[in-house]
Amino acid sequence: MKAQRFDSIDALRGVAIVWMTLFHFCFDLNQYGYIRQNFYTDPFWTVQRAMIVSLFLFCAGLGQAIAVQQGQSLPRFWKRWAQVAACALLVTVGSYLMYPKSFIYFGVLHGIAAMLLIGRFTANWGRWLWLAGASTFAMFSVAPYVHSVWAGAGFLNEVAFNWLGFISRKPVTEDYVPLLPWLGVIWWGMATGQWLLARRPQWISRSMPVVASPLAWLGRWSLSWYMLHQPVLIGALMALAVLKGAA
Numbered sequence: 489m490k491a492q493r494f495d496s497i498d499a500l501r502g503v504a505i506v507w508m509t510l511f512h513f514c515f516d517l518n519q520y521g522y523i524r525q526n527f528y529t530d531p532f533w534t535v536q537r538a539m540i541v542s543l544f545l546f547c548a549g550l551g552q553a554i555a556v557q558q559g560q561s562l563p564r565f566w567k568r569w570a571q572v573a574a575c576a577l578l579v580t581v582g583s584y585l586m587y588p589k590s591f592i593y594f595g596v597l598h599g600i601a602a603m604l605l606i607g608r609f610t611a612n613w614g615r616w617l618w619l620a621g622a623s624t625f626a627m628f629s630v631a632p633y634v635h636s637v638w639a640g641a642g643f644l645n646e647v648a649f650n651w652l653g654f655i656s657r658k659p660v661t662e663d664y665v666p667l668l669p670w671l672g673v674i675w676w677g678m679a680t681g682q683w684l685l686a687r688r689p690q691w692i693s694r695s696m697p698v699v700a701s702p703l704a705w706l707g708r709w710s711l712s713w714y715m716l717h718q719p720v721l722i723g724a725l726m727a728l729a730v731l732k733g734a735a
Contacts, residue, residue: 492558493708494554494692494693495695495696495700495701495704496691496692496693496694496696497547497550497551497554497692497707498703498704498705498706498707498708499696499700499703499704499707500543500547500550500707501543501544501547501706501707501710502700502702502703502704502705502706502707502710503543503703504540504543504544504547504710505703505706505707505710505713505714506703506706507536507539507540507543508540508544508714508717509713509717509721511533511536511537511540512717512718512721513721514527514533515527516718516721516722516725517725520725520729522725541596541665541670541673542670542673544596544600545599545600545603545665545670545673545674545677546673546674546676546677546680547677547707548600548603548604548607548674548677549607549673549674549675549676549677549678549679549680549681550677550678550680550681550684551677551681552604552607552608552611552674552677552678552681553611553677553678553679553680553681553682553684553685554681554685554692556608556611557681557682557685565608569601569604569605571711572597572600572601572604572711573597573601575597575711575714575715576595576597576598576600576601578715579592579595579597579598579663579715580592580593580598583595583662583663587662589660590660590661590662591661591662592661592662592663592664593647593651593661594650594651594661594664594665594666595661595662595663595664595665596663596665597714598651598665599665599666599667599670600665602651602667603667603670603671603674604674606667606671606674607674607675607678610675610678611678614682615679617675617676617678617679617682618675618676618679620672620675621671621672621673621674621675621676621679622672623672624667624668624669624670624671624672624675625669625672627654627668627669628653628654628668628669629669631644631653631654631655631656631668632656634654635655635656636656641654641656642656644656645657645659647659650666651666651667652666652667652668653666653667653668653669653670654668
């Protein structure tokens with residue numbers, strides 16, 4: 489049976505796609521010297537980045553709740569998971585070529601791949617997903633204190649373990665989405681999806697206005713858009729630089 493898609497969820501994911509694209513366009517403009525912004529410490533940009541990642545992961549959690557409710561088979565799950573994991577590997581390779589000293593080894597796609605595995609096999613936790621999500625935020629918030637009182641926790645800052653997120657300092661990398669606290673967003677997205685499906689299914693299945701159709705379309709092709717938008721944006725800016733130099 490073909491899985492039913494919900495335009496409302498796709499449109500919400502589409503909002504994240506548009507926001508991310510605008511954010512990355514500004515980042516690229518900064519990289520090529522058209523604007524001067526600090527994307528690493530300025531709250532205007534760091535807060536946006538956190539909100540974009542949160543929206544993506546929340547939608548991923550919603551999607552997992554719907555997939556499980558619709559009886560998604562394990563082979564179908566593993567096929568989709570393999571696509572995400574393969575794209576994550578491509579991001580690592582591409583980022584290494586551009587930023588060898590700060591390449592992405594556990595960014596948003598790496599995090600989603602890991603969290604989808606955990607989410608799939610914890611989907612039967614039901615209401616406990618709310619508590620599980622809250623626990624990830626609690627663990628993340630106490631991590632700096634634990635590191636300050638226990639020198640032995642320093643190994644968790646190393647590359648081999650910092651993907652867990654129980655860290656006292658952020659690693660040098662262009663994108664970093666560890667399990668803590670982001671797994672909590674996935675779990676809360678799943679819990680929200682399960683609640684909606686059980687109590688307010690009409691909120692998910694309602695028809696979207698025609699003006700939202702482009703957002704729903706983007707949401708259905710989110711992975712492809714994610715992989716292609718930066719090469720296109722960077723390529724356009726590089727072509728512009730060549731044209732300006734030739735003028």
